[in-house]
Amino acid sequence: MSSDRAVYRSTHPDVLKIWNDYDATAExxxxxxxxxxxxxxxxxxxxxxxxxxxxxxxxxxxxxxxxxxxxxxxxxxxxxxxxxxxxxxxxxxxxxELRRPDPREMVPGMPKNCLAGRHFMTCAMRSMAGAIYVTWPRPIPESQVDLSIWERVKLSEYYAVVEAEEAAGEARDV
Structure with a gap:
């Protein structure tokens, strides 16, 4: 587990709707x-x-x-x-015309990819505890994040949710 990781969480209705509709979009x-x-x-x-x-x-x-x-x-x-x-x-x-849908491209206020310094990164998304979490391997410029939709989360809080969801077998990743 890298301590450089950056994590954001959203419970915004638009973000949750896109995530919840993704299965139908993928089908x-x-x-x-x-x-x-x-x-x-x-x-x-x-x-x-x-x-x-x-x-x-x-x-x-x-x-x-x-x-x-x-x-x-x-x-x-x-x-x-x-x-x-x-x-x-x-x-x-x-x-x-057949590009694979990706919820990371659809959610508002969070880029799918980001260039931070010399590092080109793609985020990971995870649904846990009624929220959508986005993780980055290292911090990204917060100017690229809409903080009215997303909030930065402490790693300890994120890992506590991860452990609880994995114990319950309910986490879902993209």
């Missing part, structure tokens, strides 16, 4: 992904996405024939759109 996204995969003959395959941008960068290749409009990415071996073809450009546009 809706998965249905759209499944429809895209079925349309391209990839039913049951996984998509791979960038966890920082949430954009899809490939589809699992099953070692079969590469369909029209696709190519195999040399670095990872995933199927990616062949951008030199008309079909590939259409596929790329479809994938661009």
């Amino acid at each position: 809706e996204w998965q249905e759209r992904i499944n429809a895209f995969l079925a349309e391209h003959g990839f039913t049951g395959r996984n998509v791979h996405f960038n966890t920082t941008t949430n954009s899809i960068y490939g589809v699992k290749h099953d070692d079969g024939e590469v369909p029209a409009g696709w190519r195999i990415d040399r670095k990872y071996g995933y199927l990616v759109p062949r951008l030199t073809s008309k079909a590939g450009k259409v596929i790329d546009a479809q994938l661009g």
Whole structure:
């Protein structure tokens, strides 16, 4: 446990609503992904996405024939759109519309990513004890946080809530 960590908590109704609606949003996204995969003959395959941008960068290749409009990415071996073809450009546009939803991008008053000094960081979110907690590996500039929605929490208070929630088996992370 790093003592450099920064933690914020919110019980703001807008933050709680976004968090509580996230499951439905994620299910809706998965249905759209499944429809895209079925349309391209990839039913049951996984998509791979960038966890920082949430954009899809490939589809699992099953070692079969590469369909029209696709190519195999040399670095990872995933199927990616062949951008030199008309079909590939259409596929790329479809994938661009299928960004994975992320509640960290939706909640008001808290950035998902932050540059603090030389450190580019992404926050973690956790629902515990009727509040949403955001943790950063180190402090971020408070000018980037809306303190009317979020409050800074002492680490000891945060860890007490974490221990109580884990003991009850109720914590949920993103």
